[in-house]
Amino acid sequence: MPPHVEIISVGNELLIGKIVNTNSYWIAKRVTTLGMKVRRITTVGDDVEEISNAIQEALQRRPRFIITTGGLGPTFDDKTLEGLARGLGRGLRVHEQALKMIEEKYRKYVEEGKIREFDLTAPRLKMANLPEGAEPLPNPVGTAPGVMVRHEGTTIIALPGVPSEMKAIFEEFVAPLIREAAGNVEFYEASLYVVGVPESEVAPLIDQTMHDNPHVYIKSHPKGAEPVPRLELHFSTTAESPQVARQRVSRALIQLSELVQAKGGKVKPIQR
Amino acid sequence: MPPHVEIISVGNELLIGKIVNTNSYWIAKRVTTLGMKVRRITTVGDDVEEISNAIQEALQRRPRFIITTGGLGPTFDDKTLEGLARGLGRGLRVHEQALKMIEEKYRKYVEEGKIREFDLTAPRLKMANLPEGAEPLPNPVGTAPGVMVRHEGTTIIALPGVPSEMKAIFEEFVAPLIREAAGNVEFYEASLYVVGVPESEVAPLIDQTMHDNPHVYIKSHPKGAEPVPRLELHFSTTAESPQVARQRVSRALIQLSELVQAKGGKVKPIQR
Numbered sequence: 001m002p003p004h005v006e007i008i009s010v011g012n013e014l015l016i017g018k019i020v021n022t023n024s025y026w027i028a029k030r031v032t033t034l035g036m037k038v039r040r041i042t043t044v045g046d047d048v049e050e051i052s053n054a055i056q057e058a059l060q061r062r063p064r065f066i067i068t069t070g071g072l073g074p075t076f077d078d079k080t081l082e083g084l085a086r087g088l089g090r091g092l093r094v095h096e097q098a099l100k101m102i103e104e105k106y107r108k109y110v111e112e113g114k115i116r117e118f119d120l121t122a123p124r125l126k127m128a129n130l131p132e133g134a135e136p137l138p139n140p141v142g143t144a145p146g147v148m149v150r151h152e153g154t155t156i157i158a159l160p161g162v163p164s165e166m167k168a169i170f171e172e173f174v175a176p177l178i179r180e181a182a183g184n185v186e187f188y189e190a191s192l193y194v195v196g197v198p199e200s201e202v203a204p205l206i207d208q209t210m211h212d213n214p215h216v217y218i219k220s221h222p223k224g225a226e227p228v229p230r231l232e233l234h235f236s237t238t239a240e241s242p243q244v245a246r247q248r249v250s251r252a253l254i255q256l257s258e259l260v261q262a263k264g265g266k267v268k269p270i271q272r
Numbered sequence: 273m274p275p276h277v278e279i280i281s282v283g284n285e286l287l288i289g290k291i292v293n294t295n296s297y298w299i300a301k302r303v304t305t306l307g308m309k310v311r312r313i314t315t316v317g318d319d320v321e322e323i324s325n326a327i328q329e330a331l332q333r334r335p336r337f338i339i340t341t342g343g344l345g346p347t348f349d350d351k352t353l354e355g356l357a358r359g360l361g362r363g364l365r366v367h368e369q370a371l372k373m374i375e376e377k378y379r380k381y382v383e384e385g386k387i388r389e390f391d392l393t394a395p396r397l398k399m400a401n402l403p404e405g406a407e408p409l410p411n412p413v414g415t416a417p418g419v420m421v422r423h424e425g426t427t428i429i430a431l432p433g434v435p436s437e438m439k440a441i442f443e444e445f446v447a448p449l450i451r452e453a454a455g456n457v458e459f460y461e462a463s464l465y466v467v468g469v470p471e472s473e474v475a476p477l478i479d480q481t482m483h484d485n486p487h488v489y490i491k492s493h494p495k496g497a498e499p500v501p502r503l504e505l506h507f508s509t510t511a512e513s514p515q516v517a518r519q520r521v522s523r524a525l526i527q528l529s530e531l532v533q534a535k536g537g538k539v540k541p542i543q544r
Contacts, residue, residue, distance in 0.1 A: 015310040017301025029289025038287040043313035074472035075492050076479050123475040200346035203395040207348050220347050
């Protein structure tokens, strides 16, 4: 199996259906575009043991990266670093550089008049309490640093749950690592609507096209119930160059379009 | 640990960041409202072994229910029933009643002129191929039936990935089972904005309020970076009656509001 990525989302708000997990969606999309495969996305609550279990289970599948989001802030229910430390069988200790990052942020907030005075309270100190061997990743948008720690062949990266902070740290520190680990490949995708042929009749045509185009992955998405008035077909591939990736998808798209038309169906490219 | 629910989403489109996992969000919200706790949400691809592993791992945590979505359709990459059968160590066989449901749907489609003729092709037959001991759940909206199978203390329910079909089968067959298993309790939630106090100063006030209101769960969500101009506090509980649930949340909400105001912060209830 090629090197893969696992995503672990932490937060009770995801388990009670208070918010949609758009962070995982965003990370999955970015990882895919960078040329690496997301194998599993796991969501657990704000609980040290649940987080620790999810980390250990993911490690057993030997991913190249584990990316967590959520649970890095100052409140009592921010438990990702404690869960991560337990999952790795390591202790937590105050990291001097992380502490400096946090102190500087609060001093700046005081200068800017956003808070009255800076006091290194226990909740604030907690954000600098990293698993042994971990490094902080500067947070250009908020206070809690991201955290990176290596364990055997896996690099574990803990990102905040606030989307703007998560994305900023991802783009600056995580994206370059993934791109390099993926061998600087290119991802390409395209979609097509099929009208007038039910999904069950399109299925064998997809099989045939994927057989003839082994690097291209095709998936059908019924829009509405069977027999579908409209079926979305999604084509994707990764290749060494954007030209090759685009060519592969085009070839498969043309072949499948012709097969569908021969069955009396209509096709329409989808612009994104 | 009280009885819990696990959700397993199946679909490569979720792992490549093509679509947001709104099905899991919807199910988590409904399960919570029905009074039961979602412990974990797992997303895996269209792969028999990945699905089978996710089922087996969830079973080890002994949930009352496992709800899967996606992968029940007729195409080659709809693999949930095969994964479920393997995860349970059971065979797959054509279920007469499921076959009847599917045949009736296609006959109706022919009558309505939606398809030309009905042919029981292999992809269509596949939707009636259930794990041994499983029962089909009629799909009032689409073609593929839902599937229910019991294993030791766990009821596993496989729902389609098309949201309208998933929701229809959930409301008709799954919601009553969960409500009963939860003991017909009531869920209540409320939210509050806090302005002018950073999250790290609100944290100990939340601790105190949760300590004094042991049935109420409170979580803070920073809106924007620390030091937050706005912090959302979410209160939730379940109780035997709607009155008790509402009363518990109100009491905690009033206490925390007073604590925040004593720190110089402002509070504002959130209308949903």
